[in-house]
């Protein structure tokens with residue numbers, strides 16, 4: 001998710017005298033961040049002035065399916081305007097990603113969300129072509145070639161400190177082994193526009209040729225994981241309720257390669273192609289990742305077969321297993337010093 005305020009500060013900055021500008025950027029610090037240089041890359045973000053990049057509920061994370069907990073409130077989503085191509089207004093190279101602005105009236109509710117959210121924009125993260133992965137989230141340690149983020153905000157203007165102010169739908173994008181994949185038609189139209197917005201701040205209007213639904217067709221929207229996290233760009237605000245879908249969008253390699261070959265972080269004359277624009281994995285800490293009713297939770301089946309008590313079957317199965325592992329760990333922690341004492 002891109003923080004617009006920073007872009008506008010940077011833009012205003014460009015209009016001012018460069019000397020004043022330098023001191024201004026230096027003073028605020030939060031203005032300058034990037035993916036491509038060691039000086040301003042993701043490892044430096046936690047040193048930026050007033051942001052939250054060193055917090056305890058940061059994104060992205062690695063989602064380990066067997067460690068997720070089934071949650072019966074994670075039911076089907078309700079989408080409004082996702083089928084309307086006219087809602088996609090314009091696409092822009094903002095210097096960090098390609099972003100598509102959405103018109104009013106695209107809404108998301110259900111899926112265990114507490115209220116209705118309105119979609120603002122979608123954007124992507126990628127590596128370098130179909131061979132070098134660049135998704136932000138991982139699934140069981142696997143990083144996918146790309147990741148799509150559809151960003152929504154609470155409809156009734158929530159406080160900026162609301163811990164679920166923003167709802168992001170995250171879709172993995174995988175490369176297809178077949179020549180043509182299901183979503184290819186829409187993605188082909190979208191990716192062919194990228195050559196027109198190679199440089200930072202360039203944008204073009206979209207002409208109603210594809211909808212959000214066209215981009216996510218083929219994904220089972222009832223299979224997803226849920227956790228509380230942050231924006232994945234500075235200031236890394238911890239105000240995001242994340243939904244990561246289990247099924248990837250599958251595209252052919254030609255389409256995936258267009259993102260890393262047509263866009264530049266700055267201008268084409270810089271020869272600095274927009275690649276690897278993802279934040280690396282963050283610590284899960286004490287958070288729990290929940291699984292929707294239809295999502296895959298591998299350990300659940302194994303535990304159900306292992307257990308002898310019928311009362312531990314079903315939704316509590318994964319919790320039981322985690323509990324057992326914790327007990328074993330605690331026992332080892334207590335016993336180890338005693339054993340060492342007697343050995344000595």
Ligand SMILES: [Zn+2]
Nearest residue numbers: 001123149232
């Ligand atoms: Zn994003």
